[in-house]
Amino acid sequence: MTSMSASPSTHPSVHPGAGEPLLSVRDLRVTFQRQGQEPFEAVQGVSFDVRPGQTVGLVGESGCGKSVTSLAIMGLLPKHGNHVSGTVDYEGTNLLTLSDQEMRDKRGKDIAMVFQDPLSSLNPVVPIGIQVTEVLERHRGLSRKAATPVARDLLDRVGIPDPDRRLKDYPHQLSGGMRQRALIAIALACKPRLLIADEPTTALDVTIQAQILALLKELVQDTGTALVMITHDLGVIAGLCDEVNVLYGGRIVERGERHELFAQPRHPYTHGLLASIPRLDAPRGQRLQPIPGSVSDNLPWTHACAFAPRCSQPIEVCTQVMPELEEQHGRALRCHNPVEGHR
Amino acid sequence: MDNPLNPNRKKQRIDDLAATAGTGGGAGSVAVADLTVGDAGHIAESTGVSLIASAWSRLRRDPVFLLGAFITLAFVLLAIFSPLIAPHDPTAGLLLKEVRPQTNPIPGARPGYPFGADSSGRDIFSRLIVGSRQTLIVGVMATLFGFIGGLTLGTLAGAIGGWVDSVVMRVVDVMLSIPSLLLAFSVAAIAARPSQWTVIVAIATVQVPIFARLLRGSMLAQRGSDHVLAARALGVKPSAIVFRHMLPNSLSPVIVQATLVVASAIIDAAALSFLGLGNPDDRQPEWGQMLGKAQQYIYDHPALAIWPALCIIVVALGFTLMGESLREALDPKSRR
Numbered sequence: 001m002t003s004m005s006a007s008p009s010t011h012p013s014v015h016p017g018a019g020e021p022l023l024s025v026r027d028l029r030v031t032f033q034r035q036g037q038e039p040f041e042a043v044q045g046v047s048f049d050v051r052p053g054q055t056v057g058l059v060g061e062s063g064c065g066k067s068v069t070s071l072a073i074m075g076l077l078p079k080h081g082n083h084v085s086g087t088v089d090y091e092g093t094n095l096l097t098l099s100d101q102e103m104r105d106k107r108g109k110d111i112a113m114v115f116q117d118p119l120s121s122l123n124p125v126v127p128i129g130i131q132v133t134e135v136l137e138r139h140r141g142l143s144r145k146a147a148t149p150v151a152r153d154l155l156d157r158v159g160i161p162d163p164d165r166r167l168k169d170y171p172h173q174l175s176g177g178m179r180q181r182a183l184i185a186i187a188l189a190c191k192p193r194l195l196i197a198d199e200p201t202t203a204l205d206v207t208i209q210a211q212i213l214a215l216l217k218e219l220v221q222d223t224g225t226a227l228v229m230i231t232h233d234l235g236v237i238a239g240l241c242d243e244v245n246v247l248y249g250g251r252i253v254e255r256g257e258r259h260e261l262f263a264q265p266r267h268p269y270t271h272g273l274l275a276s277i278p279r280l281d282a283p284r285g286q287r288l289q290p291i292p293g294s295v296s297d298n299l300p301w302t303h304a305c306a307f308a309p310r311c312s313q314p315i316e317v318c319t320q321v322m323p324e325l326e327e328q329h330g331r332a333l334r335c336h337n338p339v340e341g342h343r
Numbered sequence: 344m345d346n347p348l349n350p351n352r353k354k355q356r357i358d359d360l361a362a363t364a365g366t367g368g369g370a371g372s373v374a375v376a377d378l379t380v381g382d383a384g385h386i387a388e389s390t391g392v393s394l395i396a397s398a399w400s401r402l403r404r405d406p407v408f409l410l411g412a413f414i415t416l417a418f419v420l421l422a423i424f425s426p427l428i429a430p431h432d433p434t435a436g437l438l439l440k441e442v443r444p445q446t447n448p449i450p451g452a453r454p455g456y457p458f459g460a461d462s463s464g465r466d467i468f469s470r471l472i473v474g475s476r477q478t479l480i481v482g483v484m485a486t487l488f489g490f491i492g493g494l495t496l497g498t499l500a501g502a503i504g505g506w507v508d509s510v511v512m513r514v515v516d517v518m519l520s521i522p523s524l525l526l527a528f529s530v531a532a533i534a535a536r537p538s539q540w541t542v543i544v545a546i547a548t549v550q551v552p553i554f555a556r557l558l559r560g561s562m563l564a565q566r567g568s569d570h571v572l573a574a575r576a577l578g579v580k581p582s583a584i585v586f587r588h589m590l591p592n593s594l595s596p597v598i599v600q601a602t603l604v605v606a607s608a609i610i611d612a613a614a615l616s617f618l619g620l621g622n623p624d625d626r627q628p629e630w631g632q633m634l635g636k637a638q639q640y641i642y643d644h645p646a647l648a649i650w651p652a653l654c655i656i657v658v659a660l661g662f663t664l665m666g667e668s669l670r671e672a673l674d675p676k677s678r679r
Contacts, residue, residue, distance in 0.1 A: 074576055076572060076575055076576055103578075104578045104579075104580065105578060106578065107575070107576055107577060107578035108576065108577035108578035108579070109578060112576070112577065113573075113576040115569060115572070115573055115576070117569055120568065120569035120570060121569045121570050121572075121573040122570055122573070123570045123574070123587070123588050123592070124570070124592065125591045125592055126587060126588075126591070134577075134579060134583070134587070135577050135578075135579075138577070138578060138579060138580065138583075139578065183573070186577065187577070
């Protein structure tokens, strides 16, 4: 991994979180039509900003709408059977109103994405090198020949040893961590200003997770790329993100700066998530504290707090009125009865 | 090969085959087992066992495959070198003077003529050997044309989807619902003058819907795959997605099917010639045509029919055994 530090930063240093938002998501709603059933609203009015160079986390358990949010931003949801509303402003352009052609020109060039499973996200019958040059040919108009040294440098940059040989290798010849490195190289090939990483470390084992996260962190710092990190793993958030959005049941329930949020979670869900992490310094014999129930216990947001049935401290109003997202001192919270005090 | 009375079973079988593409697709690509778990810092020393490598290691020890491959190889070599191997000119009436139209129209076996001669005094052994060439040409060409036709239709349906998919697949369903031989007869009967090419076109027509349906199924499986989504997320153009990312990964079940289709093409070709819809020129010997000619002497000289029939059966069996073992070896569900 020594090779990475050798390559100089291509962008001037960008202060994370400074300036106008690069991406501004407002009231994003995604509804899936289901045959013979009520439509299902997977994302119910999500709003958040990503500023240049900033790393923003979207955290939540399975089914809370994280991945659907990212696919909606990328315009990758299936054409039929769903309805997307709201706005996704990228540098003043609403991505949701762009044509397929315009969106294709943006994807991979301005906004790139890294997926969960590094093996199945690479084309099994095409050598790695071709898969890297493909993007360069597509968005930077390079010839295959001109793109090959660039691809080689990219693989080198993400810490793949012997990149000349690896260019000719097929995905199955690389280990899981290498494949994810290759995917990151592909995603960053055209120097996008925004990278969306959808659980990039879930399919990897723990030591490799740490390496991939360190790599991502270093790359976004070097290039000034803004990163949207989608994960269910609070450890990933703790090590990487500047700002954290906690999603529950398709809505943001809490947002805050990383240190503040971890030090003082206000929403009972965030509090429960943090409390359920096993701790090495916990007294012997102390049991894990899970959040009871599952997503299927959710109440509809329209006239309640969806989390109320699983909440540790519900009050009467929780099952009658939907709490609004209230912003205060750079933090946002959607709760009738927030947790008080430090953890 | 198929029960011609049951088109639904035929469709089901094609769809089952297509389903294997999604999970095991990508010829020679999907890692079956990475021998080293390897930390990310180091490249796994093993290159992984590719699908082809694992299939080959199983096929090498599979007696059924070896038998099929042996028959197929022997047949192909025989067809290529047939003029050198045949002891006599297959078109010359060498034993014509032995033919007694009234008493004994078929000269029996004798030294140099192990299977005797036909009613024109031509050596049957040489005709069988030279006939392999026609059989191979018709079988392979028909499969090739059927493959190309099916590839075009299947790609169209699988890549574009929507109403194009519906229209193409309904046409394919109609073709599949007609018993295959009947369809081949109909196409062959349209031609004014039957020839080798009408046989090829007729049989290719029958194969087109099989390939189309199979390819479309595996293309659909590819369309929902992660790497196609990843390619779309990179803004790759739709044409490149189809031809670089979807098609190459969808081909393996279609290629396996092609070996099986050669067998049914050979049988269908023989059937067409037998019924007089094949090449009428008997200076080009062909097994189905020999079988047809043998009909009038079948009670007194059954050997005349048995030899070409046996050739057809053995060759079709060879291709079928090879194709079935290939399919099994490449099927991820049957892999241990």
